[in-house]
Amino acid sequence: MSQNTPDDIRLDGRVAIVTGSGRSLGRAYAEALAAAGAAVVVNDVDPTTAAETVTAITDAGGRAVAVVAPVGPASTADALVDAALTNFGRLDILVANAGVLRDRVLWKMGDDDFDAVVDTHLRGTFTCGRAAAIAMRAQAEGGRIILIGSPAGQYGSFGQTNYAAVKAGLVAMARTWSLELGRAGITANAVIPTALSPMTATIPAYTAVYEDFVAGRPIPTEFRRDHALGSPEDVAPLIVWLASELSADVTGQAIGIGGDRITLYSHPSSLRTVDSDGGWSAAGIDAAWRSELAALAQPSGPPSRD
Numbered sequence: 001m002s003q004n005t006p007d008d009i010r011l012d013g014r015v016a017i018v019t020g021s022g023r024s025l026g027r028a029y030a031e032a033l034a035a036a037g038a039a040v041v042v043n044d045v046d047p048t049t050a051a052e053t054v055t056a057i058t059d060a061g062g063r064a065v066a067v068v069a070p071v072g073p074a075s076t077a078d079a080l081v082d083a084a085l086t087n088f089g090r091l092d093i094l095v096a097n098a099g100v101l102r103d104r105v106l107w108k109m110g111d112d113d114f115d116a117v118v119d120t121h122l123r124g125t126f127t128c129g130r131a132a133a134i135a136m137r138a139q140a141e142g143g144r145i146i147l148i149g150s151p152a153g154q155y156g157s158f159g160q161t162n163y164a165a166v167k168a169g170l171v172a173m174a175r176t177w178s179l180e181l182g183r184a185g186i187t188a189n190a191v192i193p194t195a196l197s198p199m200t201a202t203i204p205a206y207t208a209v210y211e212d213f214v215a216g217r218p219i220p221t222e223f224r225r226d227h228a229l230g231s232p233e234d235v236a237p238l239i240v241w242l243a244s245e246l247s248a249d250v251t252g253q254a255i256g257i258g259g260d261r262i263t264l265y266s267h268p269s270s271l272r273t274v275d276s277d278g279g280w281s282a283a284g285i286d287a288a289w290r291s292e293l294a295a296l297a298q299p300s301g302p303p304s305r306d
Helices: 024-035 047-059 074-088 111-139 151-155 161-184 204-214 221-225 232-242 282-296
Strands: 015-018 039-044 064-068 093-096 143-148 186-193 254-258 261-264
Touching (some): 015 024, 015 074, 024 039, 024 093, 024 232, 039 047, 039 074, 074 111, 111 161, 151 186
Parallel strands (some): 015 039, 039 064, 143 186
Antiparallel strands (some): 254 261
């Protein structure tokens, strides 16, 4: 798949909120939406990086304003929507991207580590999604809600109880909102990005690749293809497409993108059902597991690349 240019799809006259858009993936999303013609409300907890994203957009001829606040509280969500309506007169697109990491194995993870990730990713997406849905429904012209997931939420990830749980929850949110908001013409989808970022730099297998990438060296084809690992800018075209009219019939999906690869993830489905007249005994369950179900059991973790 070749990367789209900003002129492939136009979003002129539309207004987007992108949370966590001061750097890395979020900034790439904000800049791509602006390059396609959308006005953007930039959000970050760091005023310097938020201002840098706004400046990059406006210097390129786009329109953007910043709201510096942590995602999570309803007050931040309301401020983001108010900034869109006050500065640009409408709201069409929400990209819920803001997130934090607090990695620990289960027996070492503190309550604060767990709560910080849940509050930012899960609660923050909920409050922003709710505020955006209220505004879009009142506007009565449809809309696009794009939630940012992770492979950790699809497969599990060692040392990331909190992060994997919230990212799985975001996909469930998108599927639920696709049902609730469809009549209003509002789509809800989850994007599962795989890109070199400060987060992926913490994975030992990718540390050297990330350092080379930051130094300006090209990402090896092996990583772009086999690992679906590219730059933040490789992910941005999917955000632009999902924000556009061309994807009006796409909702409730989890779509992965990274490097040279795009992936459509399945919804959970039943692998096999087994019935027993009158119910089950523990011994009967053991027999059914060994004879009917064990061969279908799925391992945790991402698919092997061997």
